[in-house]
Amino acid sequence: MVLSFYLKHVERLAGNWPCIKSKKKKKKLARLMASRSSKDHKGPDPCPICLEPVKEEAYLDRCFHSFCYRCIVQWSNVVSKKHSQAKSSMKCPLCMTENFSIVHGFNGENFQQHYISQSHDKNNLSSAHQFRLQWYNSNARVSRKESDVHLYWKLLRYLRRNIWLENWLRREIQALTQQEDVEIIVHHIHGAIENFIRRQQQDHIKNVMPEDKRKRFRELISDVARPFLFGRTERFVDELESFLVLGLTVDAYDAICMQNLPGASTSSD
Amino acid sequence: MQASRARLFKEYKEVQREKVADPDIQLTCDDSNIFKWTALIKGPSETPYEGGVFQLAFAIPEQYPLQPPQVRFLTKIFHPNVHFKTGEICLDILKNAWSPAWTLQSVCRAIIALMAHPEADSPLNCDSGNLLRSGDMRGYRSMARMYTRLAAMPKKG
Numbered sequence: 001m002v003l004s005f006y007l008k009h010v011e012r013l014a015g016n017w018p019c020i021k022s023k024k025k026k027k028k029l030a031r032l033m034a035s036r037s038s039k040d041h042k043g044p045d046p047c048p049i050c051l052e053p054v055k056e057e058a059y060l061d062r063c064f065h066s067f068c069y070r071c072i073v074q075w076s077n078v079v080s081k082k083h084s085q086a087k088s089s090m091k092c093p094l095c096m097t098e099n100f101s102i103v104h105g106f107n108g109e110n111f112q113q114h115y116i117s118q119s120h121d122k123n124n125l126s127s128a129h130q131f132r133l134q135w136y137n138s139n140a141r142v143s144r145k146e147s148d149v150h151l152y153w154k155l156l157r158y159l160r161r162n163i164w165l166e167n168w169l170r171r172e173i174q175a176l177t178q179q180e181d182v183e184i185i186v187h188h189i190h191g192a193i194e195n196f197i198r199r200q201q202q203d204h205i206k207n208v209m210p211e212d213k214r215k216r217f218r219e220l221i222s223d224v225a226r227p228f229l230f231g232r233t234e235r236f237v238d239e240l241e242s243f244l245v246l247g248l249t250v251d252a253y254d255a256i257c258m259q260n261l262p263g264a265s266t267s268s269d
Numbered sequence: 270m271q272a273s274r275a276r277l278f279k280e281y282k283e284v285q286r287e288k289v290a291d292p293d294i295q296l297t298c299d300d301s302n303i304f305k306w307t308a309l310i311k312g313p314s315e316t317p318y319e320g321g322v323f324q325l326a327f328a329i330p331e332q333y334p335l336q337p338p339q340v341r342f343l344t345k346i347f348h349p350n351v352h353f354k355t356g357e358i359c360l361d362i363l364k365n366a367w368s369p370a371w372t373l374q375s376v377c378r379a380i381i382a383l384m385a386h387p388e389a390d391s392p393l394n395c396d397s398g399n400l401l402r403s404g405d406m407r408g409y410r411s412m413a414r415m416y417t418r419l420a421a422m423p424k425k426g
Contacts, residue, residue, distance in 0.1 A: 048370040049334060050272065051279040075369055078335045082365070093368040 047071055048094055058104035061113070063097040069104045076102065076116055090116045110231030115178045125174060128254060132175035136235060140261045142242045142253075152245045153210035158197055158217075160247075166190050168243055168250050172236065176229055185228050192224040217241075273333040277303045280372055287374075294377045304329045307343075308377050312421065313385040317413035318346070321421030325380065326356075327373060337367035340376060345420035347413040349387045349398040358383070359393045 047054045049071035058069040067075075076090050089098040105112040152158060169190055173182040196217055218237050226233045243253055281303070284296045292311075299305035306327035312318025324343040330336045340363060342356035350359040360383055362371060371379075392398025400409040 050276050051283075051372075052275070071369075075335060078332075091368075093370040096368075 049075060056104060057106075058102050058114075060092050060097070060099035061101045061103055062099045063092045063095050065092050065094045067093075069102070072102055073114065080116070088116055113230075125178070125180065128171065129175040131254070131258070132172060133178075135257055135261060136176060136232060136239075138261060140257070141238070142246070142256055142260055144242055144245055149214070149241070149245050150210060153214045156200075157247070158244065159201060161197075162244060162247060164249050165193070165244070168253070169240075171250065172239065173228070176232055176236065189221065189224055192220060196220055214241075273329065273331055274303060276334055277329065280374070283372070284374060291374070291378075293381060294374065296373055296377065304331075304333075306338075306373060308373070310377055310381055312417060313381055316385050317410045318348075318384050318417050318421070321417040323384075323421050325377065329373075334369035334371070337363045337371075338373065338376065339363075340380070345416055346384075347394065347397055347416040348384060349389050349392040349394050349401055350383060352393040353396075357393060359388075359391055 044053065045066075046052055047068045048065070049067055052068070054066060054068050056069040057066050058072050059066050060072070072093075075093060079090050080087060089100050091097065092099055100116055102114040102116070103111055104114060166186065170182060170186045173185050173189070174180060177185070200213070218241070221237050221240060222233050225236055229236050246253060246256070248256070277298075281298050284298075288295075293313075294311075295309040297307050299307070306329065308325040308327065310323050310325060312321040312323060322344075323346060326341055326343050328339040330338070340358055342351055342358065344356075345353070346356075347353065351357070352359075358380065360379065362368070362379055363376070387397070387401060389398045389401035397409060397412065400412065
């Protein structure tokens with residue numbers, strides 16, 4: 001296993017070597033390199049960057065080679081500095097496969113994804129995005145009265161179109177995924193919400209309890225958003241509901257969040 | 270930097286352990302400075318460098334392995350991708366194609382491979398590059414052989 005993986009890695013390394021053009025030469029080089037520690041690999045493979053046992057294991061999302069989280073993030077920062085233009089991918093140091101994110105912090109249930117573009121795209125995403133991410137990372141919640149939530153569903157307030165919803169969604173998803181181009185996801189989730197409302201308009205005569213409507217809405221949005229937001233889906237649905245119930249503009253909503261964030265002045269990354 | 274020291278120490282241990290494994294490469298570290306290494310490599314067989322022993326000098330940056338080591342030939346060598354006077358080496362993995370997964374040992378192996386497969390299109394030694402590009406293999410070989418004999422082989426009585 002280890003050897004074949006090594007051969008593959010070495011062959012790819014050789015493949016990236018412009019000096020070596022013919023296949024035969026590449027094979028030869030691969031053999032030359034493969035003699036490297038092909039014999040003794042005791043225990044798990046060390047991190048290829050620090051050569052120590054892997055700390056805070058992190059994977060690349062395409063080739064699944066693993067590294068210490070710190071090591072691979074450091075390397076991705078070095079690589080990104082070399083390019084004047086922001087790149088959204090990075091070559092694996094071992095096999096040169098293009099990868100788009102670093103998967104880390106797996107705790108048995110959730111994991112986190114560090115996008116390659118994150119380190120330098122940060123400039124493109126505003127401080128409001130930063131704040132939202134900080135908000136999602138905290139346990140803070142917007143203060144809202146449960147009675148308001150109840151009334152929202154009972155008095156069919158959801159039928160009133162929220163004109164700020166699409167912009168708000170876009171901003172939230174950009175902040176959560178740390179990607180700029182999220183149009184497809186926004187369209188998908190926004191479409192699901194509109195569909196839900198349209199269906200409610202058609203059969204609101206039927207006697208559905210407000211609590212059931214609410215539950216159905218939350219389930220629907222969870223299902224739609226989960227493939228993109230993973231472990232943060234439930235929190236996102238909470239936020240979405242708060243935003244809809246409060247019926248505020250994006251700025252006004254942010255202002256309320258700002259007040260609710262414990263120790264708002266200290267920023268975490 | 271702590272990280273580069275730790276990694277170089279790790280490589281040092283690995284080299285000590287594998288000393289016998291690769292007879293073509295002998296890597297040693299300066300006793301007083303872990304950022305200075307020297308390597309002795311054997312010229313690959315079936316090349317004009319066969320039978321020669323070439324000395325390489327490594328200067329390792331503080332940011333290693335995020336940045337590549339600087340390597341140059343201390344032994345004179347006639348090769349299109351090695352500067353004849355300074356010993357500087359033109360090899361992409363030592364520049365923009367560097368990956369932190371390379372080690373000093375594997376860099377030595379890459380240099381041996383470069384000796385066996387000169388790339389005439391990016392020459393640092395134009396005379397050597399021109400001989401190869403014009404297809405004068407005999408001229409290139411005899412020049413390279415001569416310098417190997419002069420600089421990289423023990424003098425005969």
